[in-house]
Amino acid sequence: MTNNQPSPDGILRLINGYWATGIVSASATHSVFTHLENGADTAADVAIRAGISERGAQTLLDGLVSVGLVGLRDGRYRNTAEASAYLVEGTPASLSSFAKLKLTHMNALADLPEVVRTGGPVKQVATEVADNPHWAEVVPAIAAQSVPAATIAADVLRLPEAGAISILDVGGGSGIYSAVWLEANPDARSTQLDWEPINAIARRLLEERGVADRFTCIDGDFHTTDFGTGQYDVALYSHIAHQEGPEGNVEVFTRLRKALKPGGALVVCDYVVDDDRSGPAFPLLFASEMLLKSKQGGTWRRADYHDWLIKAGFEDVSFHSAPPATLVVARQRRRPVL
Structure with a gap:
């Protein structure tokens, strides 16, 4: 010009x-x-x-x-x-199925102007319905997205050398984290809490991966199901926080802390934005998806996660890059034996 x-x-x-x-x-x-x-x-x-x-x-x-x-x-x-x-089809991290799926979602964007005006969805929120048939297509299609982050998290937590640990995956969906982590550590066991139709999908994936003998499921809604007390070495909350509001996340984090053994780790994986909301690019764009599909969710800041986890009783909070997501690892320090 x-x-x-x-x-x-x-x-x-x-x-x-x-x-x-x-x-x-x-x-x-x-x-x-x-x-x-x-x-x-x-x-x-x-x-x-x-x-x-x-x-x-x-x-x-x-x-x-x-x-x-x-x-x-x-x-x-x-x-x-x-x-x-x-x-490329057939590779562990292939997003080809997800690419096909997203074309069917494009019509929903026509609702965005009205959703922006009202501040929330104008149609039924599919993510809040357990028996919605779309899970059978969506859950397997999005599984590959989590392979890189699950692999990075295994390294951050040093899972291959962690021995006979117990894992709780809340809202685990396809079970891909459990699959990657159980493959990395042959002595680990994992429990997934999710709706029954979704757990059925996860069981099939874990069977295909040959690690189903160390994988169990709890059918239920994580909002109301008891996580137990002092039972797990690692807890996972992946791509759930963006669907929840601040109070809901603090409440779940608090229950997850109680479910961990002393010194245990909570891993939160999500699309996290900088404190001044200047980036990263993908999480900023993803906020529109939450406005369309959740009643109170969003892409939350690093400062939000830090504050919520401290309120929940954790003491050490660290952030680890897993583009386009971020891993947040929170621990409660072991107390000295007197």
């Missing part, structure tokens, strides 16, 4: 951001990333392997180059390292 006038390119990309969701979702639906990983490197190759039109394949490849998920060199296409790690 002349006269130092800024270009509208960035604004137009944002306004038309749904194109990117469509391109990634359609590419995942037709296994484009998997075919590229397995040697297809032209639109014609992708079209044949995926069973789609060559025109359609070329459009998807053009879009993937645009959003930075596919590279083009000398007329040949290949996945970027990011796409290879997270969008």
